Amino acid sequence: MTEPTTTGRRAEQGVAVRLTDLRRTYAGVNALDAFSLDLAPGEFVALLGPSGCGKTTALRCLAGLEDPDSGTVTVGGRDVTGIPTSKRDMGMVFQAYSLFPHMTARQNVEFGLQLRRQPAERRRRRAEEMIELVGLSPHIDKYAHQMSGGQQQRVALARALAIEPQVLLLDEPLSALDAKVRVQLRDEIRRIQLDVGTTTLFVTHDQEEALAVADRVGVMRSGHLQQIAPPQELYSAPVNDFVADFVGVTNRLRGAVSDGSAQVLGGAVALLPGSATSGEVVVLVRPEHVTVQPAPDGGGNAAVVSASFLGAHGRVIAAADTGDQVTVQVAASAVGGFPPGTRVVLTPTGEPALAVSAD
């Protein structure tokens, strides 16, 4: 996972972005509802959320492709609300392949520079630099249909960056690519963003992508920002059960709160700020925060339902005697030790978790 760092150099190159109290309604449905977001200069922020949560609308409002019903968009201290897209100086990479089909990769990258009336020699040099930056120099004179999806998105990234935009907007640019290319390209995007230092807003529904590349990740639901935090904080200290459920895998374990901790699976779990403080609760515990041991005498507190090998690690799903189904992350080599039906002892490691009222 990339460390959430904002270097001095990046801060110099990037600009601050502020979305304030944006509202946008489509046919009576709130796509954005009092949505506010700040991006520091040079920061890489990812917006994460399910389909229809408003993340793309927020990005399009920043790009000027949508007009908010109310609220303001400020870039580098300048209010750009109502300014057309073409005058906002933002580079954008789209979910759909967006290279101009009648132009080569070079011509695509030069397009924005031509519009800025840059001299031919400078345009040519800049296009070659940018294409080299995304590792496609041998493909510089190819048309879109002669390139793979990953290559097309790389050229689109080069095209967006060639104009040295104030802000880089990435609207699910990896979602049409296959798994391996996605991972390669997301790492490349992060490398390039760190290199050029452009303030970047990245919209995705893939939590792994967001956690892997962003300085901060914002989780959205129904037009609201639920939480925005560095990836590690978002994962380990979600502010509500939606964030906990959406980011990573979460066990919902029934328990009771007493003396500032929750009792689940026969152990105590410290509570995160914002947790329910009394009564019956559901505690949201990560799979890696529960241990599983075979019960030697057939006792224990759960029975194994299934065990799966997932490559780097394994997963055991057990039915607890309390009625909860518990997913536990185990070492890949340990998977064979948990055939279905085996009685096991599940124990929480005690890592702080969020507890929400059981009602």
Add this chain to the structure above:
Amino acid sequence: MSSGQRARFRRKQAILRRVVVTVVMIFFLVPLYAMFDYTTRDLASGGRSMRTWKTLLDFGKVSEQYPDLRTGFIASVLLAVLTVAIMLVLLVPTMTWVRLRLPGLSRIVEFICLLPLTVPAIVLVVGLTPIYAWVTYLLGGATVWLCFAYVILVLPYAYRALDAGLRAIDVRTLSEAARSLGASWLTVMWRIVLPNLRTAVLSASFLAVALTLGEFTIANLFSRTNLQVAMYLLGKSDAQISVAVGLLALVFAFVVLFAMSFVGSGRAGTSAFARLRHHRKETA
């Protein structure tokens, strides 16, 4: 299927293709040959003569002997150019804008554009008569002003051709990408949308030219002289010249179609010429 069976299947398919092409060629070429045959007959002696073609290829002589034909030809060419220009200026931005910003209106625009298909030319003329009274009052009674009526006539065909072209590309994403790079709407239309609609625009233009060059009813009912009206009038006095002009018009249409299939390409690097070059390289 074994490789032998596949080879036999491919051979059968190739033969079938050739048979179909031959039948189609005969269907089209026999009437053309019959027209040519008729124009080369010496009706007095019963032999062969190229008199008709020699006359027709001498523009000065045509102008002198058949002034109506000359007038009709020039009017039809002007009409074709004006009709294509107005149709493109009207339809391309409208359809693109509707697709981008007003998708809810697409059904209405489609309905309006297809409406002329359902209206017989004679009804159209009755409806257009009062409007053309104003056109004549404001612009004069020249044949070229029939272009406004012809734009209505070609709307359904041009709409279909352009609609197919717009469906084939992601106009929204392309235009948003161009806008984000700093392009104005005019630049988006000129440098992004139009080049990618080249084939569709050519198809629509060709259909408009073909329809305009072949239109008779409206021009005749409005008492204007275009090529078809001139040919009709000429047919009463010199049928051979009339048929020869008809044959030339048909051949011209074929040539345009043929040229279109070579010049028009869906995307850069995939025109028929490019494919031919590629094929030659592959087989070399």
